[in-house]
Amino acid sequence: MKLKTALFGLLAAAISGSALAEAPGGKFAKEAEQMFRASFKAENPKYWMTRLDQDETMKTCGEYRDNPPRKVGEKLEKLNAATIRYPVDGKLIGDWKEGEKLAAVGTGGHIGFIQPDPAGRVRGGNCYACHELAKKELAYGTIGPSLKQFGKVRGGSEENIKYVYDKIYNSNAFTACTNMPRFGLHNWLTPEQITHIVAFLIDPESPVNKD
Numbered sequence: 001m002k003l004k005t006a007l008f009g010l011l012a013a014a015i016s017g018s019a020l021a022e023a024p025g026g027k028f029a030k031e032a033e034q035m036f037r038a039s040f041k042a043e044n045p046k047y048w049m050t051r052l053d054q055d056e057t058m059k060t061c062g063e064y065r066d067n068p069p070r071k072v073g074e075k076l077e078k079l080n081a082a083t084i085r086y087p088v089d090g091k092l093i094g095d096w097k098e099g100e101k102l103a104a105v106g107t108g109g110h111i112g113f114i115q116p117d118p119a120g121r122v123r124g125g126n127c128y129a130c131h132e133l134a135k136k137e138l139a140y141g142t143i144g145p146s147l148k149q150f151g152k153v154r155g156g157s158e159e160n161i162k163y164v165y166d167k168i169y170n171s172n173a174f175t176a177c178t179n180m181p182r183f184g185l186h187n188w189l190t191p192e193q194i195t196h197i198v199a200f201l202i203d204p205e206s207p208v209n210k211d
Helices: 002-021 029-038 046-052 056-063 070-081 096-104 150-154 158-169 191-202
Strands: none
Touching (some): 056 070, 096 191
């Protein structure tokens, strides 16, 4: 039994070592991609299937397992920064009350054959899935940093407002392979909706900044 255990351990170590030595993406990446795509029904609307296509950032981060060399990461950050678009009126901070609603909403974007979205369903930011925000909301995720009293700590300068807007619009402009969704780039939230979430984070009257 001990010999079998030892041999199994050596085999596992060898497999693990060979996996680490693989080229970026792994030797089974192509097969895994094909299997993934085949799992979706052919009758799905085409616009759903486009959500499976990866852009350069996603492909590169996948190849390097979210840890690209610094020069590669800088290239991706510059590429994503160039995609950021702003509201027509140029105003980057909106209504915090609207932002509060969007931050709490986790609906929208459901795959139709599971449970299709009804017409007019609002897509939310689902911010509490990853961040602590308003004190009254006790349920929140910890994948991202706490944003409680963000505006009180960071202030409401034009520079900070722009930073928050840009970060929500396309977070990969700051960290090449971050886990944070690119809400603006993927048209998940409109520029106007993003300004409301900016206000929710920064406005002194927002519950985010209340003790």
